[in-house]
Amino acid sequence: MNAPEQTLAPDGAEDNPHYLRAVTDMADRCNVVTNEAIYTDKGIKLVDKGARVDSRLYDRLVRYKLRGRIDSHLAVDNAVTVPALVQLASAQCESDTLAYLLVHTLEEGARDRLLVPLRGLLLPPPLAFKLTVMREQHPALFEHSVRMMLMAVYLGIKSGWSDRECVPLATAALLHDIGVLHMDPVWHDPTHKVTGVGRKQLTAHPVTAMVVVRSQGLYPKSVEQAVLEHHECMDGSGYPRGMRGEEISPMGQILLVSEVATAFFEKYADDAPAQRLSLTLRLNHRKFPPALVACLLPVLQIKAVQAQVDVALDEVEHIVALLSDAFGTWESLCAPLPPEWLAADSGRACAFVARRLDALQKTLYEAGSHPEQQAEALPHLQGDSQSLAELALLGREALWQLQVILDATHGRWPKLAERADIGDAAVADWHDACTARLKPAAA
The missing domain is CATH 1.10.3210.10 (Hypothetical protein af1432)
Structure with missing residues (x-):
């Protein structure tokens, strides 16, 4: 497994503009002073020792790479202890x-x-x-x-x-x-x-x-x-x-x-x-x-x-319908795809979606809350507020997990919308269909 620094290459502990902005904005309300002079990495002095810091310093700090980290140069009154x-x-x-x-x-x-x-x-x-x-x-x-x-x-x-x-x-x-x-x-x-x-x-x-x-x-x-x-x-x-x-x-x-x-x-x-x-x-x-x-x-x-959660039957039915549509749409779209494209080691977006949806459906079956199971149980739950509440909470969690799959797919394969092949087209079509249906639910 690669080292995390190599796989993600973040800015690490460097004082990026967002952190410098937070520091200098804080200095407008708190007494922040330099406990030693601040230099650029080229040795140019930016701020003297003992200087009062405020947000006006931001533009000067963000313009240069600093020698050392800003935290080691500053002191603030009433610091966390x-x-x-x-x-x-x-x-x-x-x-x-x-x-x-x-x-x-x-x-x-x-x-x-x-x-x-x-x-x-x-x-x-x-x-x-x-x-x-x-x-x-x-x-x-x-x-x-x-x-x-x-x-x-x-x-x-x-x-x-x-x-x-x-x-x-x-x-x-x-x-x-x-x-x-x-x-x-x-x-x-x-x-x-x-x-x-x-x-x-x-x-x-x-x-x-x-x-x-x-x-x-x-x-x-x-x-x-x-x-x-x-x-x-x-x-x-x-x-x-x-x-x-x-x-x-x-x-x-x-x-x-x-x-x-x-x-x-x-x-x-x-x-x-x-x-x-x-x-x-x-x-x-x-x-x-x-x-x-x-x-x-x-x-x-x-x-x-243990709060009392009031849930109407039609809300649970709506959640069940959203999940059922998402699973059914994917089943139809992936049916024409070559089996090897759906293998876990293929590296394709369609394989990722297939694997994650299979896992989600298996989990729902084990919890007794898969749309197929709920569709059978719902007619008998009218008036059973506790059971409806539990099904609604389970369904909301499943919808959240579905949204995570959608976001992760879009994040990992940002060019899916180009539909370069039938696999990408299937995932893009499924993503668009689910997103359109879930927006009203999220709102």
Whole structure:
């Protein structure tokens, strides 16, 4: 397997324009000064030591390649510290739904058990500065990182890890999204849709984060690896390297489950996050480590977070129809294709779609929620709100996975619209048909 830096070639830990903009914009509101002079890589002095920084400096910084990284040249008042992180995590244990559940699922004194590894964090000034930029410019991302720490430490504890073993785990969880600071700010807009070649920037952010962590020369290799792996999946469908099963490190497996769990409680805060996450973990059992899922499912069964979801029969029927159309359309379009084109090793877009749709349909059958199964059951569920709610949640998850397949196909083969051969034409026609049908559902 190629090294991640070679496969993705991201900007790494360099101070790209997006990060420099975040730093200088923060400096308009916070007291940021240079603790040493800033030079270009050619030795030209740009800023004196002790100078006050603000957004007017952006144009000068972005014009040159700097000697060293900007974080090592700057200091900011009220920077993020380990005690401040512990304080925020403690507050989340009281007021945040997911953190509260973790505390009350563990034995007595659980909050202290969750916080102990956090007190052992090593936070050098450059990373403290980056986290301060995250806190000031992207507060939701900062809170997510703290929530990730608590979730990861919980899973570590439930997996039998000692407090000492949980310290690097907490470190990896805290720093896992540090690479997002180097992304275009449009990615922080929840309405932004990830499509096409734009996915490259998204898939690069774990690599960027790993390079940032590595550049500190402070953390064990396991922390770097886990940061790189936090978007991998056990079935190989994750990124950036498409790793499978035990190829993913134990710490990386904890982070990938933690990422999914925290994302659901953040995205669906007011719309049954516990039920949605529980169904997703069960529906996608090949994506996630079973032992860690077993640790998490009891948290999601607590009655206090089991929201009442009201779903009409016609909504479920609509979801079933969308899925049925997507599967049926592909079956018709791929029927004329040579069998060897659909083989996994062909490298063709049609093979990718066939493989991913087969996996999705198999998963739906195993969960009893394939359109063919639901079509038979629906006439008998009128008035059964609990069953309808579960089918609707399963169906929405399946539609989301279908959209992931559509986006991934378009991203990997951006020239499909040219329809160079019958295989590409089949995929392009299927993509267009599904997109047209799913847009009203997404809206």
